[in-house]
Amino acid sequence: MFREPFPILHVQDPECSARFYCDNFGFEQTFRWPEEGALEFAFLRLGETGIGIASAAAPDVPDWPRDRPIGSFQLCIYTDDTDAAAERLVAQGVTQLTAPRVMEWGEKLAFFEDPDGNFIHVTAVTEA
Numbered sequence: 001m002f003r004e005p006f007p008i009l010h011v012q013d014p015e016c017s018a019r020f021y022c023d024n025f026g027f028e029q030t031f032r033w034p035e036e037g038a039l040e041f042a043f044l045r046l047g048e049t050g051i052g053i054a055s056a057a058a059p060d061v062p063d064w065p066r067d068r069p070i071g072s073f074q075l076c077i078y079t080d081d082t083d084a085a086a087e088r089l090v091a092q093g094v095t096q097l098t099a100p101r102v103m104e105w106g107e108k109l110a111f112f113e114d115p116d117g118n119f120i121h122v123t124a125v126t127e128a
Contacts, residue, residue, distance in 0.1 A: 001079055004077070007074075008076055011054070012055075014042060014055050017053050018032075018039065028044065057070075065111055070119075077121070094112050
């Protein structure tokens with residue numbers, strides 16, 4: 001049900017941090033949001049996996065859990081079906097922070113938290 005986990009680092013200057021990891025460690029930027037303007041999120045691939053780089057400021061997206069500090073880290077885990085994964089996690093007693101929602105960049109995601117309050121977002125690519 002779950003696959004392709006990757007950490008997302010929340011940073012003060014996403015453009016600078018993305019450049020740092022690409023220039024110094026050989027990561028390749030394979031996704032950026034938004035495509036134009038100030039970088040809010042980038043996925044940097046290195047080998048078979050990668051990391052996300054995101055702004056430390058809460059993004060202007062619907063249903064972001066705004067009632068708490070963003071922290072410096074979250075874990076993204078891909079699934080084939082966000083709704084089914086969310087139902088399973090809730091049934092297992094995992095704290096859900098937001099319901100599954102389609103985002104403008106083409107993924108459906110829901111936020112959960114681990115026992116220490118770290119964000120976990122479970123996501124699936126939606127059909128175009």
